[in-house]
Amino acid sequence: MSSKRPVEDKAEAYTRALLDAARQEGRANADLVQWQHAKKFSPEVLETLSAMQAEDDASLIDQVAKRYKELLDSEDKTVSVTVTTAVPMGDQLRDKVRAQAEKLLNAPVYLVERVDPSILGGVLLEARGKRMDASVRAQLSHIRKTLSSAFIGGEEQ
Template sequence: MPESNPIVEDVAAALRLAREARAAVDAIPSRYASGLMALARDAYERGDAGIHDRILDGLAALSRAIETKPWFRRLLEDPRLPAERQLALMLAALDDPQQGIGVPREVRNFVGVVVKNRRAALLERIIAAYRALDSERRGEETAEVVSAVPLDDTQRAQILAALNRAGHARVRLVERVDPTILGGLVVKIGSRLYDSSIRSRLQRLAHAMKGAA
């Protein structure tokens, strides 16, 4: 029986814990997105025909603010801010026309709940999860694309073309930047995962080393 390698075992254990922690964190955006979708469906059933588009537009405004306004991202991600202070600053930013973050009342109130519950740092993932639910409602597929740096239009077109060749006809891309993947792309669509990231290669190497130990 091959002798165990403590270093490789420690790496494997760390990777396993990281996967478990990530799974727990990823469940939170889905829960919040489902709550917002339930609100939208209820409003639609009561006759508000524009609610779905209105919420999507508001979430798009939030995404643009996160991507283009460094102070807004810091406001979301700063763990030192007390909950009440963070909530007050966030609502003030959303209510100030000069900041250019126009969102409808439903999105403003929803963001307030997210911030009050100390989930502001997950807002990008919550938005991505909601877009996936809305795509499902529209009969589309959503591909979550994680890259180390923001994508450009050429890269988006290449990803869509590759997904079309793989049999995914109506696809909406939901993008997220994650510098920790180091390079390459991680594309998740439904239950399928297309992973070309450097981090995944390192993880596979660690598992290979464990098998060879």
């Protein structure tokens, strides 16, 4: 008998219990999405959620999340910087962007990376409510405006 069988049986039991409960509540697909994200949770988050559920405190999840963010923001001086590029950044570019952002903001930086092919190239940085657009799309737009005003200005003279 294979040693994997008890593990497979356990996984099957958990799966069936989860699916049956989700079907009864009419949320089988929604629970599947949540389950796929659950594997990303740290053990501490899972333990806290379990404790809250056991104490019938699941209704406090939003309050705990809000307070967690408040405490983190008050104690941690790390700045969240959203970096948008046309293609995923490599390690070398990521390190360079982080170093430049830390120098510019005079603080440690946490990068939130986004990919948006419509910017064509370059980089778009957002932090502390400000935006620095060094994308190719923005540069082309600026060139278009400059040429348009020069052309129109040249006609009027």
